[in-house]
Amino acid sequence: MIHHRLAQPDDAQLYYAWANDPDTRRQSFNSAPISLETHTSWFTRKLTDSNTLMLVFENESNHPVGQVRFERTPVADMPDEIIIGVSVDAHQRGKGLASELIRQGCKACRKTWGDVTIHAYIKLDNQASIRSFEKAGFTFSHESDKFAVKSLVYTLPA
Numbered sequence: 001m002i003h004h005r006l007a008q009p010d011d012a013q014l015y016y017a018w019a020n021d022p023d024t025r026r027q028s029f030n031s032a033p034i035s036l037e038t039h040t041s042w043f044t045r046k047l048t049d050s051n052t053l054m055l056v057f058e059n060e061s062n063h064p065v066g067q068v069r070f071e072r073t074p075v076a077d078m079p080d081e082i083i084i085g086v087s088v089d090a091h092q093r094g095k096g097l098a099s100e101l102i103r104q105g106c107k108a109c110r111k112t113w114g115d116v117t118i119h120a121y122i123k124l125d126n127q128a129s130i131r132s133f134e135k136a137g138f139t140f141s142h143e144s145d146k147f148a149v150k151s152l153v154y155t156l157p158a
């Protein structure tokens, strides 16, 4: 059974390894490798940012298997936009874990921020991610250029 907890300072190295995973970099909107210095200041800032929710998912043996992050961004035409990101540890992929992480993560997000709409921005070729979000109840909304690269926006309505 997969369970989650809030990310904590001790997770810095774990997140650094996950962030620099080649597939994760390729499927991110900024695909350049991340230095340890950049990561450390980013991670420290995010842990205390009230507009960020970072969840670590663990298996029955309390071994970390992946993460889900929610970012709440005020935007001009909407009071808030909440964006979800997910990654599964490279050794744990192909088992259908991502949809469970997304489902549990969205429940936790709504416990924290209320009954909000959640958006996922997915690169066009990321079939595993598209399928995972669909299995977790997200539906295709529109195409976007928000992050300079074309992406598909999937939505879980409030």
Ligand SMILES: CC(C)(COP(=O)(O)OP(=O)(O)OC[C@H]1O[C@@H](n2cnc3c(N)ncnc32)[C@H](O)[C@@H]1OP(=O)(O)O)[C@@H](O)C(=O)NCCC(=O)NCCS
Residues within 6 Å of the ligand: 023, 024, 027, 085, 086, 087, 088, 089, 092, 093, 094, 095, 096, 097, 098, 099, 120, 121, 122, 123, 126, 127, 128, 129, 131, 132
């Ligand atoms: C995307 C990611 C989270 C998926 O995690 P996962 O738990 O390994 O997902 P799975 O490989 O089990 O695939 C999920 C579903 O997609 C399907 N799928 C996987 N690769 C596919 C492909 N190339 N084409 C079509 N379907 C595919 C699987 O069959 C599965 O569907 P099913 O359960 O109906 O069989 C994981 O690959 C990852 O961490 N990638 C790097 C980071 C990333 O891309 N994050 C998402 C950014 S939006």
